[in-house]
Amino acid sequence: xxxxxxxxxxxxxxxxxxxxxxxxxxxxxxxxxxxxxxxxxxxxxxxxxxxxxxxxxxxxxxxxxxxxxxxxxxxxxxxxxxxxxxxxxxxxxxxxxxxxxxxxxxxxxxxxxxxxxxxxxxxxxxxxxxxxxxxxxxxxxxxxxxxxxxxxxxxxxxxxxxxxxxxxxxxxxxxxxxxxxxxxxxxxxxxxxxxxxxxxxxxxxxxx
Amino acid sequence: xxxxxxxxxxxxxxxxxxxxxxxxxxxxxxxxxxxxxxxxxxxxxxxxxxxxxxxxxxxxxxxxxxxxxxxxxxxxxxxxxxxxxxxxxxxxxxxxxxxxxxxxxxxxxxxxxxxxxxxxxxxxxxxxxxxxxxxxxxxxxxxxxxxxxxxxxxxxxxxxxxxxxxxxxxxxxxxxxxxxxxxxxxxxxxxxxxxxxxxxxxxxxxxx
Numbered sequence: 443x444x445x446x447x448x449x450x451x452x453x454x455x456x457x458x459x460x461x462x463x464x465x466x467x468x469x470x471x472x473x474x475x476x477x478x479x480x481x482x483x484x485x486x487x488x489x490x491x492x493x494x495x496x497x498x499x500x501x502x503x504x505x506x507x508x509x510x511x512x513x514x515x516x517x518x519x520x521x522x523x524x525x526x527x528x529x530x531x532x533x534x535x536x537x538x539x540x541x542x543x544x545x546x547x548x549x550x551x552x553x554x555x556x557x558x559x560x561x562x563x564x565x566x567x568x569x570x571x572x573x574x575x576x577x578x579x580x581x582x583x584x585x586x587x588x589x590x591x592x593x594x595x596x597x598x599x600x601x602x603x604x605x606x607x608x609x610x611x612x613x614x615x616x617x618x619x620x621x622x623x624x625x626x627x628x629x630x631x632x633x634x635x636x637x638x639x640x641x642x643x644x645x646x647x648x649x650x
Numbered sequence: 651x652x653x654x655x656x657x658x659x660x661x662x663x664x665x666x667x668x669x670x671x672x673x674x675x676x677x678x679x680x681x682x683x684x685x686x687x688x689x690x691x692x693x694x695x696x697x698x699x700x701x702x703x704x705x706x707x708x709x710x711x712x713x714x715x716x717x718x719x720x721x722x723x724x725x726x727x728x729x730x731x732x733x734x735x736x737x738x739x740x741x742x743x744x745x746x747x748x749x750x751x752x753x754x755x756x757x758x759x760x761x762x763x764x765x766x767x768x769x770x771x772x773x774x775x776x777x778x779x780x781x782x783x784x785x786x787x788x789x790x791x792x793x794x795x796x797x798x799x800x801x802x803x804x805x806x807x808x809x810x811x812x813x814x815x816x817x818x819x820x821x822x823x824x825x826x827x828x829x830x831x832x833x834x835x836x837x838x839x840x841x842x843x844x845x846x847x848x849x850x851x852x853x854x855x856x857x858x
Contacts, residue, residue: 491818610699
């Protein structure tokens with residue numbers, strides 16, 4: 443967590459430790475060989491920094507995306523006042539995460555999509571479609587869409603949402619690639635291109 | 651603009667042209683050598699696709715970021731109902747863009763930051779600070795922050811905004827790198843790390 447500590451704070455911490463040592467008469471640098479182990483008071487907690495999950499971003503009003511949130515991200519997630527999480531992996535939700543959701547009244551919507559690698563990728567059209575219905579329902583927002591790394595499964599759901607928002611396909615791919623980077627998959631991009639949005643158009647009036 | 655035309659639409663267009671030809675008696679495929687040049691009716695305009703500017707993304711409620719918008723992006727920008735644009739280059743705003751802004755009642759706030767390359771990068775702290783004050787003022791939102799490519803100057807303003815939002819520095823850098831990609835600059839990252847937010851904290855109560 444070194445990156446979370448600002449230079450100014452580091453200086454403050456050093457000062458505080460120095461003061462504490464002076465107060466307890468433990469001016470170590472005045473002795474060559476201390477007689478016993480010295481227990482310094484613990485440094486103050488780091489500034490109230492927030493740690494967004496991997497690949498976190500805002501998609502639209504009330505819609506966020508990310509990779510799998512860890513306990514370190516819970517305080518940040520709390521600041522989003524989420525109502526729901528749209529989870530795109532088949533694995534059961536970890537207990538710590540489920541507890542966080544229960545404690546904060548966040549509803550979990552799971553759509554188990556296998557995380558296979560190319561050339562065995564098989565994106566189930568029906569699950570992406572069902573996930574999109576949940577995402578577009580304002581009663582579920584603010585919500586976070588996530589899979590494992592926030593690249594492929596999440597990228598496909600967001601890409602199909604962009605098609606509904608009438609984004610041209612090259613911009614949909616640009617955004618997908620920004621998150622997938624070196625791991626971008628042509629199978630995902632083909633899926634988004636061929637995804638038929640006509641049956642979902644009635645859901646978008648309120649949002650897109 | 652091939653990418654903007656969906657397969658379904660392409661089929662529809664072909665059908666419409668076919669119908670038009672049949673109606674005008676021009677069933678070309680029945681003749682081996684047409685007697686004269688045939689003028690087909692123009693294809694219908696493409697589906698109302700929207701073209702976001704290069705590197706476009708939502709930063710937060712009412713705050714967007716991108717590269718330089720071209721005329722092709724105006725219809726998309728209109729859909730954002732912008733009140734202001736925060737423009738970070740020293741060059742005068744192009745006439746076409748200025749006209750679009752005037753027509754749509756969008757106010758331009760220019761902060762001329764030179765787009766120098768490493769090792770001659772010199773990010774002026776005062777201009778980033780002034781730009782941030784405009785960005786954080788809800789009376790200016792919704793707004794779009796842009797420079798030329800939406801990577802460095804825009805990345806620095808957004809990075810400093812994230813510090814105000816208490817994001818840890820590693821997440822600030824992650825986001826910066828997602829947009830700058832292979833062009834990420836350590837000078838920009840050092841600038842964001844050392845940027846002192848203390849004088850701006852009073853502006854964030856309503857937003858961050």
